[in-house]
Amino acid sequence: MQRTLLSLTCAALGLAGTLTAQGTDGASVLIRAGKLIVAPGEVLAGNDARILIRNGKVAGIGASIPAEAARRARQIEWADACVAPGLVAVHDLLDQGADLGESIDAFTPSLVTADAFDPFGEALAERPRTGVTALALAPTSDNTFGGLACVVKPGAGDMGGQVLPNTGYLKLALVRESLKNDRFPTSRMGAADLIRSAFGDARRPLGATGEGTRVVRGALEGAMPIAIHARTHAEMTTALDLAAEFDVTPILLEVQDIEDKMLERLRGSGVSLALAPLGYGSTDEQLEMPARLHAAGVRFSFLATRGTDLRRAAALAVGRGLDRAAALAAITQVPAEQIGAGERVGTLRVGRDADFVVLTGDPVDLSARLLQVWIGGEPVHAAATHGQEGQEAAR
Amino acid sequence: MIIRNRTALRSLPIAPALAALALTLGLSAQDKVTVFRGAQVHPVAAAPIQNGVVVVAGGRIVAVGGADTKVPDGAQVVDCTGKFLTPGLVDAGTTLGVDGQDLNEQGEEVTPHLRVVDALDPKDPRLARARRGGVTTIQVNPGNRNVVGGLGAVIKTHGDTVAEMLVQDESGLRLTMGSEPSSGNRAIRGGTPVGIYYRRPTTRMGVVWEARKAFYDAMAYQEQKTVPEGDPENTGYDPGMEVLVRALRGEVTVRTTARAEQDIRTAIRLAEEFGYKTMVEEATEAWRVVDDLAAAGIPVLVAAPSQTAAPEGADVRYHTLNLLAQKDVPFAICTGADNIGMSLAREAMFAVRHGLPHDRALRAVTLDAARLIGVDDRVGALAPGLEADLVIWNGDPLSPTTKAEAVYIRGQEVTP
Numbered sequence: 001m002q003r004t005l006l007s008l009t010c011a012a013l014g015l016a017g018t019l020t021a022q023g024t025d026g027a028s029v030l031i032r033a034g035k036l037i038v039a040p041g042e043v044l045a046g047n048d049a050r051i052l053i054r055n056g057k058v059a060g061i062g063a064s065i066p067a068e069a070a071r072r073a074r075q076i077e078w079a080d081a082c083v084a085p086g087l088v089a090v091h092d093l094l095d096q097g098a099d100l101g102e103s104i105d106a107f108t109p110s111l112v113t114a115d116a117f118d119p120f121g122e123a124l125a126e127r128p129r130t131g132v133t134a135l136a137l138a139p140t141s142d143n144t145f146g147g148l149a150c151v152v153k154p155g156a157g158d159m160g161g162q163v164l165p166n167t168g169y170l171k172l173a174l175v176r177e178s179l180k181n182d183r184f185p186t187s188r189m190g191a192a193d194l195i196r197s198a199f200g201d202a203r204r205p206l207g208a209t210g211e212g213t214r215v216v217r218g219a220l221e222g223a224m225p226i227a228i229h230a231r232t233h234a235e236m237t238t239a240l241d242l243a244a245e246f247d248v249t250p251i252l253l254e255v256q257d258i259e260d261k262m263l264e265r266l267r268g269s270g271v272s273l274a275l276a277p278l279g280y281g282s283t284d285e286q287l288e289m290p291a292r293l294h295a296a297g298v299r300f301s302f303l304a305t306r307g308t309d310l311r312r313a314a315a316l317a318v319g320r321g322l323d324r325a326a327a328l329a330a331i332t333q334v335p336a337e338q339i340g341a342g343e344r345v346g347t348l349r350v351g352r353d354a355d356f357v358v359l360t361g362d363p364v365d366l367s368a369r370l371l372q373v374w375i376g377g378e379p380v381h382a383a384a385t386h387g388q389e390g391q392e393a394a395r
Numbered sequence: 396m397i398i399r400n401r402t403a404l405r406s407l408p409i410a411p412a413l414a415a416l417a418l419t420l421g422l423s424a425q426d427k428v429t430v431f432r433g434a435q436v437h438p439v440a441a442a443p444i445q446n447g448v449v450v451v452a453g454g455r456i457v458a459v460g461g462a463d464t465k466v467p468d469g470a471q472v473v474d475c476t477g478k479f480l481t482p483g484l485v486d487a488g489t490t491l492g493v494d495g496q497d498l499n500e501q502g503e504e505v506t507p508h509l510r511v512v513d514a515l516d517p518k519d520p521r522l523a524r525a526r527r528g529g530v531t532t533i534q535v536n537p538g539n540r541n542v543v544g545g546l547g548a549v550i551k552t553h554g555d556t557v558a559e560m561l562v563q564d565e566s567g568l569r570l571t572m573g574s575e576p577s578s579g580n581r582a583i584r585g586g587t588p589v590g591i592y593y594r595r596p597t598t599r600m601g602v603v604w605e606a607r608k609a610f611y612d613a614m615a616y617q618e619q620k621t622v623p624e625g626d627p628e629n630t631g632y633d634p635g636m637e638v639l640v641r642a643l644r645g646e647v648t649v650r651t652t653a654r655a656e657q658d659i660r661t662a663i664r665l666a667e668e669f670g671y672k673t674m675v676e677e678a679t680e681a682w683r684v685v686d687d688l689a690a691a692g693i694p695v696l697v698a699a700p701s702q703t704a705a706p707e708g709a710d711v712r713y714h715t716l717n718l719l720a721q722k723d724v725p726f727a728i729c730t731g732a733d734n735i736g737m738s739l740a741r742e743a744m745f746a747v748r749h750g751l752p753h754d755r756a757l758r759a760v761t762l763d764a765a766r767l768i769g770v771d772d773r774v775g776a777l778a779p780g781l782e783a784d785l786v787i788w789n790g791d792p793l794s795p796t797t798k799a800e801a802v803y804i805r806g807q808e809v810t811p
Contacts, residue, residue: 185500186502189493189498189509200634234519
């Protein structure tokens with residue numbers, strides 16, 4: 001029933017986006033670029049660097065686009081530019097924090113952030129300026145079980161943003177701010193107990209039958225990912241111990257430091273990470289961590305908070321030895337998969353949403369200028385023009 | 396200390412006698428053999444040995460004896476000439492490794508099933524400090540702000556994960572007498588009650604009432620478990636009640652914090668009333684109740700004998716441990732809940748200064764402590780079969796001028 005409720009909510013809120021898609025129905029666009037990054041590590045160049053868009057989706061890429069379809073489409077050419085998947089943010093509050101933490105009770109897994117989503121919010125409209133085309137609107141970390149994070153996208157023009165149905169994750173928190181002195185739990189010991197009893201109830205056939213338990217049961221059965229906000233080594237320890245106890249593979253949010261033994265523990269565990277934002281103030285250990293994680297085969301994405309951006313995090317990590325494709329994956333494909341939206345966003349494979357960025361160079365290169373951002377086959381952001389971002393040639 | 400024969404170890408076969416011994420302990424031939432030679436060895440379970448030898452393999456002690464003890468060729472030798480060698484110290488009651496905020500779950504007053512290991516921080520610098528002071532095994536407990544605080548655990552002071560550190564999980568249930576559990580609560584005296592702290596207990600009387608109610612609830616829970624599941628009379632699984640039931644059956648020791656005389660008497664009374672196994676912890680005024688403790692056969696865990704003042708205004712007397720020893724009350728020395736900046740060896744030293752025999756004081760922070768927390772089959776002494784937790788001191792471990800030069804846990808050096 002919970003999934004139905006969620007879908008209904010998402011469907012209602014998603015109406016705006018659907019209309020946008022219908023606006024381009026019937027018309028296709030063929031974009032030629034200097035370089036097309038279909039997915040991290042899959043780059044098309046020269047004549048193959050082209051993408052066909054129809055109904056807001058990627059309808060074809062490279063040489064496989066039928067000549068007839070290519071000819072009939074509206075033509076856009078950015079000969080010197082690079083087209084890459086739009087960036088994806090694993091965790092965003094969209095400046096709506098006050099609406100996203102129902103902290104009277106620490107156990108609120110059935111709260112849905114889509115219910116507090118403002119499709120016309122300023123923060124949402126601003127996200128494309130840093131290349132972000134999809135993000136998970138997450139509950140705050142005020143509760144041990146905060147609720148369901150929903151994946152949303154900014155919209156084009158006046159249409160407002162949309163919610164992607166059947167995506168998102170269940171968010172848990174073990175960080176200090178989830179502990180309050182006026183309700184259970186006040187301690188990490190209590191938070192661990194709350195998680196253990198909730199997971200235990202969900203697994204027990206005759207366990208508690210509340211709506212919250214049903215949501216937790218769904219998550220344990222794989223209906224949606226589980227993300228745990230665990231910042232410190234101690235919090236990560238608790239999170240991993242509980243994950244092992246219940247045989248789940250969560251995403252750990254805002255991870256700051258990882259020692260060698262912790263890295264060994266993560267290797268092959270299936271647990272993935274969302275790393276604390278990297279900036280110019282980050283320590284050497286933090287800057288070098290992405291390369292270490294990649295070498296160990298641990299999947300990770302980058303987080304961005306206000307005042308930081310995903311491209312900068314990826315670029316700083318590349319500067320410290322991270323593979324360029326892995327850095328791009330950490331801000332596109334991996335976060336898309338972590339938030340349960342890998343089938344729709346994060347790459348530009350055929351059938352995925354036509355969400356992409358157009359830059360003067362590689363997205364992981366900070367000297368590359370962001371020219372345009374498209375979501376659902378529609379431009380939602382364009383840099384101020386100085387005549388250098390290519391021209392549209394209508395046939 | 397000088398380490399010799401490092402290269403020889405790789406090329407030479409292990410002596411057959413030791414290999415046989417190793418086999419009985421389930422060790423493989425590849426296990427490194429280390430010999431500690433030349434120290435004044437204090438096995439604790441036996442008399443001290445001058446110029447002794449301790450042989451370690453596979454993380455366990457395989458032999459303890461005099462200079463003529465048979466040693467395999469090619470073993471790594473640690474020269475301990477002029478040093479003292481003791482088992483790693485055991486702190487039978489502490490809160491090391493857990494952040495202050497995480498020790499007490501104040502959301503409820505009775506939280507039997509909460510587990511302190513869930514809040515353990517393996518990187519807590521206080522654990523490293525205790526280790527440098529020769530402490531290798533500790534019982535870490537929940538705090539004393541709840542009437543029933545939860546389950547403690549025995550852990551090693553070294554390791555990267557809880558699983559690596561854990562010696563014995565759920566090794567004691569925290570019960571607290573006295574004024575501490577009621578100190579944060581408020582009675583409703585007019586006005587609008589707000590917040591979770593408007594609750595019982597607000598008095599000593601209320602504390603005991605909560606404790607008694609918890610155990611009566613557990614007895615009722617045990618009875619209703621005979622009702623089939625699905626029957627409305629069966630209210631289902633309750634993890635807290637499960638723990639209390641185990642305590643009533645004697646499967647989990649109730650560790651009762653009690654400092655003042657009246658609270659120690661209450662601890663004895665409650666244990667007799669419900670028949671659970673208990674020990675009195677902190678026990679500042681145990682000197683006043685020593686005959687009753689002896690009669691009830693309740694062990695005592697004295698926290699920080701060097702303290703000059705205790706919470707609740709309890710009267711500190713420095714002869715407490717001597718009295719307990721004289722009356723044959725089993726006891727150990729621990730650092731307790733307020734352990735900031737404390738050293739367990741120094742606490743034992745303090746007991747010696749006030750008349751406790753040296754060997755008894757050393758036992759109180761090793762074997763007797765291990766016995767109280769039920770891990771003396773694994774640690775607490777230097778004897779074949781026990782885990783190789785040992786400390787090399789540059790002098791008498793109970794002297795203030797002595798330093799722990801090297802600390803080994805399961806045969807691995809873990810210092811600095």
